[in-house]
Amino acid sequence: MDYLTRDPIDVGRLLGVVTDDGRGGTVVFLGSVRRGAEDGPVAAIDYDAYEEMAGSEFDRIIAEARERWPGAGFAAQHRLGEVPRGEPSIAVVAAAGHRAEAFEACRWVIDEAKHRLPIWKKERFDDGSERWREE
Amino acid sequence: MDYLTRDPIDVGRLLGVVTDDGRGGTVVFLGSVRRGAEDGPVAAIDYDAYEEMAGSEFDRIIAEARERWPGAGFAAQHRLGEVPRGEPSIAVVAAAGHRAEAFEACRWVIDEAKHRLPIWKKERFDDGSERWREE
C-alpha cells in the first residue's frame, strides 16, 4: 500500500496489512485535523509534500522500526491535499506479540514521521483565509 | 454502546463514538487471539465473564479515565463467547487533544481492563482439547 494517499484513510485496510495470528497486540494512531480554537475555526488543512522524498522517508522509518521490533508488523499512511476538519491526516498501525511492544513501536513511528516527513500544512479557516502552519 | 458483545468487534463504530474535531490524536488498542505456539495451535478462545460485574467494572474504569484525562473521549468493548484465532477480543479507543495524552490514556485503560475485568478464557486447541488459561 502507498504511504501517501489523496483519499480518506481506510483504517480497516491498514489493519488488514498487519493482521497475523502471532501478533496479539495491535496499536493504531490516528492524527486528525482539529478545529484549532486559538486562531479561529479551521475548516480544513491542505497538506503539501515533497512527494518523491516523503514516500521513501516513510519507507525508511518503517524499515528502521522493523529492525527495532523484529517480528512486528507495520502499516502507515499520510493523506495529502485537502483534509476536512475532524478527518484523519495520518495513520500508523503497529502489531506485535504483546501490547507493550505494540504501543512503543506505534509511538516511535508516529514521532519519527512527525520529525522526518517532508510534509507541510496550510490551514484554511472558516472565513476563507489561509496560512502555512509550522509547529 | 455496550462494553460487552458477542459479535465481532467493529472498530469503525468505536471510533465513531470518540470522534470530535477538538481531539487531534486517537489511539486504538486491539488485543487479538494468538495462535500461541507454546502449547500447540490455539483455534479459538472462549471468553467467559461475570457479565453483570464486567459491564459495570468497565464503566468504572472509563469513568476514572475521564477524570484523569478531562476532555478525552473513550470507547471500549470486550467480546465474549468464542473468538477465533486472529480476531480481536478487546478494543480500547482513546481520543485526546494531542497524541501523548491519547497514548497514555489508551494504555492506562487496557492495563486496568486486564487487571480488573472479571473475564476468563478457555483455550481451544486445534486438536479439540481445551484448557482454562490464567495469566
Place this chain on the structure above:
Amino acid sequence: MHSRDGRAAATATITVHCRFFARYADALGRDEMALEMPDGATVADAVGRLRDTLPKADLLPERPLAAVNREHAAPDTPLADGDEMALLPPLAGG
C-alpha cells in the same frame, strides 16, 4: 415464642448469595449457592466456611479474588444480608 425466635434468628444470621466462575465453577460443579453466615461475617469468613463445608472446596485458594455486589472486595469486607459474593479465579480478560 415462635415469633420471637424468628426475629432473633433474622438479626443473628445473614444469607449471602455465592457465585462461582470459570475454573472454580468447574471444580465445585456448581455456579451458585445460598450461604448462611452469622451477622458481621466477612468475605474471608465466608470463604473459610465454603472451604470447610463444600465437597472439593479445597480447590478454592484460602484468599481467592472476590467481589461483593459486583465490585472487587478485600477479604475483610463485611457482608450484609442479601449480598452477592462472587469468587473469581485469576482474571484473564483482554
Place this chain on the structure above:
Amino acid sequence: MHSRDGRAAATATITVHCRFFARYADALGRDEMALEMPDGATVADAVGRLRDTLPKADLLPERPLAAVNREHAAPDTPLADGDEMALLPPLAGG
C-alpha cells in the same frame, strides 16, 4: 581547444537541481531552478549562493533544513553534478 575548454568546465563546475517547497516556494515565487556551483560545493555553499543571488532569498534562513537526492542532509553535505537539493521549511506533517 573548444573541446579542452568544455572538458575543463565540466570538471570545474556542477549543476544542482534546486527545489523549494511550501512557504519557501511561495516566498521565492518558484519551486525549482538549476544552480551552477564549483565542484566541491556543499549544501551550505549552495544555500549561501541562493541567498546572495535570488530576489527575496533573504526569506530563506541561513541554515534551512535540506535534503539531497531525497534524503535529509546536513549543511556540510558535499554536492555532486546532477544532485537534487531541496530546501524544506520546518516540517509539519501528521
